[in-house]
Amino acid sequence: MCARSQESADRCSGCGLVVPGGTSGCQKIVDELWAREFGDVSYFRVHRMTVDTYCLQHPERYCASAKSFAAHLTGLCWLIEESGGRAVGSEALRRWLNGSVRLEKPEAPPVRGGLTVADVRDAADPEAYSRAVEGWARSTWEAYSSLHPMARDWIQQALSGRSRPSR
Numbered sequence: 388m389c390a391r392s393q394e395s396a397d398r399c400s401g402c403g404l405v406v407p408g409g410t411s412g413c414q415k416i417v418d419e420l421w422a423r424e425f426g427d428v429s430y431f432r433v434h435r436m437t438v439d440t441y442c443l444q445h446p447e448r449y450c451a452s453a454k455s456f457a458a459h460l461t462g463l464c465w466l467i468e469e470s471g472g473r474a475v476g477s478e479a480l481r482r483w484l485n486g487s488v489r490l491e492k493p494e495a496p497p498v499r500g501g502l503t504v505a506d507v508r509d510a511a512d513p514e515a516y517s518r519a520v521e522g523w524a525r526s527t528w529e530a531y532s533s534l535h536p537m538a539r540d541w542i543q544q545a546l547s548g549r550s551r552p553s554r
Contacts, residue, residue, distance in 0.1 A: 401445030404503040416504040417441050429513035433520040439463040440524040446495040453492035454484050464538040467528050483545035500527035
């Protein structure tokens, strides 16, 4: 196999990470991160951000429906722009998405950030890990900049209890 074909075969189809096994290799890395988070509360504090970021970088698998897409997009918006504050906000989002709201799923950007799970994997301690996850999340959030207004609108709908259709 030529070098170009090998790189293509080992490139994750979601985030573009070149890793042995491609998409499955990328999934293996995030599975290891999630195991670390579940195994130690000092790592778990960024779990929600890790999940939303990974899912938005791999929307074909993790954002199949409009509601799952909205859950991860608004979740990351809430964590970054509201610093994850006011637990009532995340609960309102959950209730709103579990309700009868109808959403159209927007297109994910073709490039979903310059950082990947590989940029988090080697963090040596919980503080470095949290910083790495936040950097990865912000990189992904910026890649979705065209959808920021939609995410903010969905959050406002959730907080106000509205269920009007939105793009």
